[in-house]
Amino acid sequence: MKLYTSKVAPNPRRVHIFLAEKGVEIESVEIDLGESQNLDPDFVARNPLGRVPVLELDDGAYLAESMAICRYFEETHPEPPLMGIDVRDKAMVEMWNRRMEFEIMAQISGCFRHTHRYWEGRIPQIPEYGELCRKTVLERMAWLDGELADREFIAGDRFTVADITAFTAISLGRIPKIRIAEELTNLQRWFDAVRARPSVG
Numbered sequence: 001m002k003l004y005t006s007k008v009a010p011n012p013r014r015v016h017i018f019l020a021e022k023g024v025e026i027e028s029v030e031i032d033l034g035e036s037q038n039l040d041p042d043f044v045a046r047n048p049l050g051r052v053p054v055l056e057l058d059d060g061a062y063l064a065e066s067m068a069i070c071r072y073f074e075e076t077h078p079e080p081p082l083m084g085i086d087v088r089d090k091a092m093v094e095m096w097n098r099r100m101e102f103e104i105m106a107q108i109s110g111c112f113r114h115t116h117r118y119w120e121g122r123i124p125q126i127p128e129y130g131e132l133c134r135k136t137v138l139e140r141m142a143w144l145d146g147e148l149a150d151r152e153f154i155a156g157d158r159f160t161v162a163d164i165t166a167f168t169a170i171s172l173g174r175i176p177k178i179r180i181a182e183e184l185t186n187l188q189r190w191f192d193a194v195r196a197r198p199s200v201g
Helices: 010-022 066-076 087-115 127-150 161-172 185-195
Strands: 002-005 027-030 054-056 062-064
Touching: 002 010, 010 066, 010 161, 062 066, 087 127, 087 161, 127 185, 161 185
Parallel strands: 002 027
Antiparallel strands: 002 054, 054 062
């Protein structure tokens, strides 16, 4: 089993943090996105969309998409649970993880892709859309700050995959200069606590 990954990309980082929380170690193969190794025929044969991460299973099958990979390891290594405990809890974690994907990660990614020079010539950029994403995510971060006023983690009183998703997204925000506003003290407290976890270092 091996994981095709990239140190600079947020979705592979989600998987790496997830595995570290589980105490799972697997072989990793670094894919250089700057050199477009993800578009090499050998890699595209593993994932036709040319994206990392990709997990190569022992039977030769390939599993793409970060949350699908996390789900695989949640089932094969259930402790500690990062995707919920019982039916209700699993649904709540799923709800919050999806919110973090749509309301935080997608907006920061959209801003990065449509305003940063790294993407010039790689994708058609629409700067106005990127700035709309910036405005939207700043509003969503203020909303999330309010949600964190009475709990330690995003989905409740335990660290879950929703925290991993939000943390990797907000960390990516430093590139397009999206920061946690000074007045968002609950969000900053949460971010600092997650950043201090051994799995993140």
